Amino acid sequence: MCSACGFPTRPGHWTDAGADTAGDRIRLKLSRARVLAKILTPYGFTAHAPGQVPGFTLSSFTGKTVIVPDLEALWDAAAQQIGAPIDPLDPRFTGDA
Amino acid sequence: MTATPKDNRMRLTILGGYLGSGKTTWLRHQLFAGEFGRAHILVNEAAETPVDDTLLTAQAAGVTMLAGGCACCTGKDALVAALRAICDARSKDQTVTDRIVLETSGLADPAAILTAIRQDPVLVHHIIVSEIIVLVDTLHAADQLRTEHLSRAQIEAADRVILTKVGTAPPLQIAAVAATVPQMNPLASVSGADMGVSMPLDNLPDAAPLDLPPLGRDLTPITPTRIDIGPEVDWASFSVWLSALLYARGDDLVRVKGVMETPAGPLLLQAVRKSVQPPELLPPEAANRQNQIVFIGRGYSSAALRASLVYFTRL
Numbered sequence: 001m002c003s004a005c006g007f008p009t010r011p012g013h014w015t016d017a018g019a020d021t022a023g024d025r026i027r028l029k030l031s032r033a034r035v036l037a038k039i040l041t042p043y044g045f046t047a048h049a050p051g052q053v054p055g056f057t058l059s060s061f062t063g064k065t066v067i068v069p070d071l072e073a074l075w076d077a078a079a080q081q082i083g084a085p086i087d088p089l090d091p092r093f094t095g096d097a
Numbered sequence: 098m099t100a101t102p103k104d105n106r107m108r109l110t111i112l113g114g115y116l117g118s119g120k121t122t123w124l125r126h127q128l129f130a131g132e133f134g135r136a137h138i139l140v141n142e143a144a145e146t147p148v149d150d151t152l153l154t155a156q157a158a159g160v161t162m163l164a165g166g167c168a169c170c171t172g173k174d175a176l177v178a179a180l181r182a183i184c185d186a187r188s189k190d191q192t193v194t195d196r197i198v199l200e201t202s203g204l205a206d207p208a209a210i211l212t213a214i215r216q217d218p219v220l221v222h223h224i225i226v227s228e229i230i231v232l233v234d235t236l237h238a239a240d241q242l243r244t245e246h247l248s249r250a251q252i253e254a255a256d257r258v259i260l261t262k263v264g265t266a267p268p269l270q271i272a273a274v275a276a277t278v279p280q281m282n283p284l285a286s287v288s289g290a291d292m293g294v295s296m297p298l299d300n301l302p303d304a305a306p307l308d309l310p311p312l313g314r315d316l317t318p319i320t321p322t323r324i325d326i327g328p329e330v331d332w333a334s335f336s337v338w339l340s341a342l343l344y345a346r347g348d349d350l351v352r353v354k355g356v357m358e359t360p361a362g363p364l365l366l367q368a369v370r371k372s373v374q375p376p377e378l379l380p381p382e383a384a385n386r387q388n389q390i391v392f393i394g395r396g397y398s399s400a401a402l403r404a405s406l407v408y409f410t411r412l
Contacts, residue, residue, distance in 0.1 A: 014366070014373040015336040018359025028360065031333035035409060039337070071337060075344035085345035088338055089397050094404040 013070040036074070039093075043086065045078060106225045107187060109180075109197045110136075111210055114232030115241050115248045116203030119261040119293075123232055124200055126293020136196035137161070137183055141168040141176065141205065158194045159183075167202045169209035176210070177217050184223040197224070206247060207231065208254040212372040226374060231255035231285075235266035238274045239307055249309070252278060253351040253393070254369050255285045260298065264291030272304035280306050283321045284354050284391060322399040324355075326388035330410045332359040338409040339366075347371030349397065355390030366390065 019028040033049040033056070040047050044061040058077050059065040068074045079085040087093075110133065114120050121140075127133060135158040142164050161179050166172030180197070187193045201210065207229045214220045231251045234241070238260075241248040252258060258278050263271050271289070275298055278287050289296040326335070335357060343350065353368040356379065365377040392402060 014376050015340050017376040017378070018332050018336070018357075018361050018364050020361040024360040028333050031331065032337055035334045035337045039341070039409065071340035072344060075341050079344070086341060087345040088342045088405045088409065089346060089401050093408045094401040095408065 015071045107195045108227040109224050111199050111207050111229045113201045113207040113251050118232040118234040120200050123293045133198050135194050136198045139199045141202045167204045169205040173213050206250050208369040215372050228256045230257045232259050232261050235260045235271045235274050236262050252281050258285045258287045260289045263289040263296045272301040276306040322392045324390050334410045350394040352393040357388050
């Protein structure tokens with residue numbers, strides 16, 4: 001368990017595969033935070049990838065902040081606050097609107 | 098974190114198929130022929146009185162019976178407990194077989210079992226599901242597929258579909274089933290068997306696929322979409338996109354499978370509904386093939402899927 005955040009990184013989440021070295025992992029995390037920022041900002045969320053602890057923090061515009069261990073948990077936390085999952089096939093993401 | 102062929106996890110083969118599709122017969126012959134080596138066999142029967150285990154004991158390293166409840170719903174706890182016991186035994190003694198074959202009851206949805214294993218905090222470290230084999234009874238498939246949602250769900254979840262009773266079913270009927278399965282699950286390989294002995298599926302007459310009426314919640318037919326992923330899509334944005342897609346649309350996505358280039362090497366991704374199997378790192382030789390993911394599901398258009406991926410990757 002990480003003594004800073006209390007999270008055991010749930011081993012084997014599939015999104016964490018694909019980056020074996022420490023450098024790759026941090027690069028992956030930072031570029032993910034960039035993608036997440038673009039997707040989440042319209043919903044009033046900000047996502048951060050703190051460098052030294054696993055996972056992400058997800059903050060809503062009210063300041064409510066949760067620490068999530070992986071991307072799946074992040075979408076879950078966002079869905080709980082919005083009331084419905086963020087759907088990538090929503091017209092706002094597919095350009096049909 | 099990434100599953101490699103050399104890790105020490107046990108390989109689990111899930112054998113499914115509708116009631117009476119010939120699962121025990123097939124498995125018995127495969128064990129006799131040495132197909133699974135000396136695997137530990139788990140047999141699940143929905144009925145209270147087990148009979149299948151007596152047929153299987155001879156060739157297996159061990160047989161565990163799970164009677165009285167289907168392993169994908171009411172018997173899930175019993176399944177998890179039995180698998181944990183097998184993992185325990187192996188942790189104590191590494192010479193114990195590392196192969197498990199689970200023969201599900203005819204009422205089980207293999208995807209639900211996959212999810213149960215993935216969600217269990219112990220089993221996820223010990224077991225990797227190597228293959229989902231689904232048997233389809235060519236004599237009765239036409240009726241089952243027309244009326245039973247479950248028989249469709251089983252085929253949709255399969256890696257390998259084996260058409261059984263091809264020695265007795267009329268060739269036209271076999272041909273119709275053989276034409277239907279790839280429509281439901283284009284990723285699965287299809288072969289034939291009779292009494293467990295594999296039989297060729299060539300020399301079949303031309304037949305149109307079965308006309309399957311919509312059932313219950315799957316009102317729209319499932320459609321396969323292949324997305325060729327260009328070099329501009331990196332693993333970071335792709336994983337964000339796919340995780341969001343599976344979270345929001347997992348129940349509509351029957352199957353996702355493909356190869357994606359990552360910083361660590363080409364990764365084989367596989368998902369059945371919401372549950373993603375631990376990705377496998379492929380040897381670097383696979384790297385020169387193009388990134389390509391196949392989505393099989395319903396309730397969305399292929400164009401929307403592509404447009405959405407473009408939105409996520411274009412910063």
